[in-house]
Amino acid sequence: MNSLKKWWPTPVRSLFLFLVWLLLNNSVEFFHLFFGLVLAWLIPQLIHKFRLIQPGMKNPGAALRYGFMVLWDIVVANMQVVKLVLGPNKRLRPAFIKIPLDLTDNLSITILASTVSLTPGTVSAEVLALNVGVDEPRYLLVHVLDLADEAELIQQVKQRYEAPLKEIF
Amino acid sequence: MSWLEWLVALLAVAGSLFVLLGSFALVKLPDFYTRLHGPTKATTLGLGALVLASMVYFNFVKAELSLQQLLIALFLFITAPITAHMLIKAALHLKLKTSASTSGKQNADL
Amino acid sequence: MLDLILQGCFFVVGLALLMNLYAAIRGPSVIDRLLALDTMYINSIALLLLYGIYLGTSLNFEVALLIAMLGFVSTVAVCKFLLRGDIIE
Numbered sequence: 359m360n361s362l363k364k365w366w367p368t369p370v371r372s373l374f375l376f377l378v379w380l381l382l383n384n385s386v387e388f389f390h391l392f393f394g395l396v397l398a399w400l401i402p403q404l405i406h407k408f409r410l411i412q413p414g415m416k417n418p419g420a421a422l423r424y425g426f427m428v429l430w431d432i433v434v435a436n437m438q439v440v441k442l443v444l445g446p447n448k449r450l451r452p453a454f455i456k457i458p459l460d461l462t463d464n465l466s467i468t469i470l471a472s473t474v475s476l477t478p479g480t481v482s483a484e485v486l487a488l489n490v491g492v493d494e495p496r497y498l499l500v501h502v503l504d505l506a507d508e509a510e511l512i513q514q515v516k517q518r519y520e521a522p523l524k525e526i527f
Numbered sequence: 528m529s530w531l532e533w534l535v536a537l538l539a540v541a542g543s544l545f546v547l548l549g550s551f552a553l554v555k556l557p558d559f560y561t562r563l564h565g566p567t568k569a570t571t572l573g574l575g576a577l578v579l580a581s582m583v584y585f586n587f588v589k590a591e592l593s594l595q596q597l598l599i600a601l602f603l604f605i606t607a608p609i610t611a612h613m614l615i616k617a618a619l620h621l622k623l624k625t626s627a628s629t630s631g632k633q634n635a636d637l
Numbered sequence: 638m639l640d641l642i643l644q645g646c647f648f649v650v651g652l653a654l655l656m657n658l659y660a661a662i663r664g665p666s667v668i669d670r671l672l673a674l675d676t677m678y679i680n681s682i683a684l685l686l687l688y689g690i691y692l693g694t695s696l697n698f699e700v701a702l703l704i705a706m707l708g709f710v711s712t713v714a715v716c717k718f719l720l721r722g723d724i725i726e
Contacts (some may be wrong), residue, residue: 382702384595384695436545436572439564443552452561454631475608476571481563482608483615499634501615503564508631528638536642539687543649546683550653553660553676559669562660566676574679577686581698584690595698599682599705606709610675613716618668620720 365399367406372398412465417526424522431477431518438479442504453505454483456497457512460520466527471498473519479503480511531588538580545573557626559618567611574603643691650684671715678708 366372379394380386415421442450457474461467471482483499502511528536552565578600585593625632654677661673682701689697717723 378598381594381598382699384593384698432568432572432575436568439552439568440548443548443555443565443569447555447557448628450556450561450628452558452626452629454629454634456634471612472605472608475567475611476604479564481560481567481611481615483612483619501560501563503561505630532639535690536639539643539646539690540649542683543646543653543687546680547649547653547656550656550660550676550680553673554656559666559672562669563672566672566679570676570679570683574683574686577683581686581690585695589693591695593695593698595695595702596686599686599698599701602702602705602709603679603682606705610709610712610716613713613720614668614672614675617671617716617719618666621666621668623666623668 366402368402368409372402375401412463415526420522421526424526427518427522428473428477435477435479439503442479450503451505453502453508455500455502455505455508455511457500457515459485459496459498460516461523461527462496463527466523467496467498470519470523474498474500474515477519480515529588531583535580535584535588538576538583542573542576542580545569545576547573549573558629559623560615560625560629563611563615563618567607571603571607575600640691643687646687647684647691650680650687654680654684667719671712675708675712678704678712682708 376394376398379397380390383390459467459470461470467485471485474480474482479502481501483501485496485498505511546569549565549568549570552569553562556562556565578596581596582594585591585596657673657677657680661670661677664670682704685697685701685704689695689701
């Protein structure tokens with residue numbers, strides 16, 4: 359077990375590298391399999407000292423559900439953006455708003471910010487952590503293309519995206 | 528033309544229209560912050576549709592296994608929000624002007 | 638028929654590229670131009686994907702991946718330069 363840890367410090371990452379290498383070459387010939395295996399072993403060996411420990415996933419099923427939900431929301435959000443862009447400029451109500459965050463660790467905040475950027479007419483601009491302490495209030499600064507109701511949007515983001523992320527990590 | 532080819536055609540047309548819409552938003556909208564919405568959303572979805580079209584074409588119409596396009600889609604869906612984030616951060620840093628109707632400017636220190 | 642539809646798609650994406658060019662020339666700020674250039678990168682990937690379907694070859698996808706990576710890295714590097722006045726700190 360110990361030697362397994364030493365040779366493959368991050369097995370999931372190794373598997374990911376291996377698969378990406380095969381996809382990159384678009385083949386499953388012996389040479390590519392072999393070289394992919396070498397790379398999947400070598401790269402984690404070289405970089406695992408620089409690694410920042412991230413929280414592991416607690417609930418992979420929820421993560422999968424989250425991924426599909428986000429993909430669907432991207433399609434829906436685009437229909438809204440189509441309507442807004444083709445309409446007259448005067449009807450837009452752009453705004454900057456702050457969304458208070460309950461999440462604390464960097465990985466889940468990053469995922470939340472990326473999701474917000476890709477989905478509902480919003481682009482995340484900055485994570486405002488007023489004081490960097492863990493218990494201090496944090497905000498996500500968001501630019502909205504067409505703001506109807508600030509409280510409702512905050513509620514929607516918190517319910518639809520933040521709650522499942524809390525479940526995953 | 529088989530229905531699979533029609534599916535490819537449909538996805539390709541939808542994808543190109545979304546790409547066009549992203550660029551149109553870039554030209555039409557009033558200020559930088561609103562323009563940013565076009566390329567991050569519409570163009571990314573358009574490329575997703577095009578990737579799907581080429582996956583359907585190569586795997587089912589031509590029946591040769593080709594999954595390389597998945598990498599392009601994966602890469603773009605990961606990098607698009609990061610690019611948008613960096614761009615809007617730089618814009619806030621340089622204090623670019625917003626259009627007059629923007630509310631909540633005090634939130635962004637503008 | 639598929640060829641014809643794909644040629645129509647070339648036209649549409651080409652139009653999008655011209656719009657990006659216009660946005661890049663108009664500006665008015667550096668970041669507007671940067672955004673237009675980044676969109677141009679992504680649109681050329683779209684063009685490459687379509688061309689791959691048109692020719693029936695999967696060789697283009699590696700080029701598309703390279704362009705995607707170069708576009709991302711260069712955009713982020715310029716953004717970082719604008720933010721900090723330095724790229725590698």
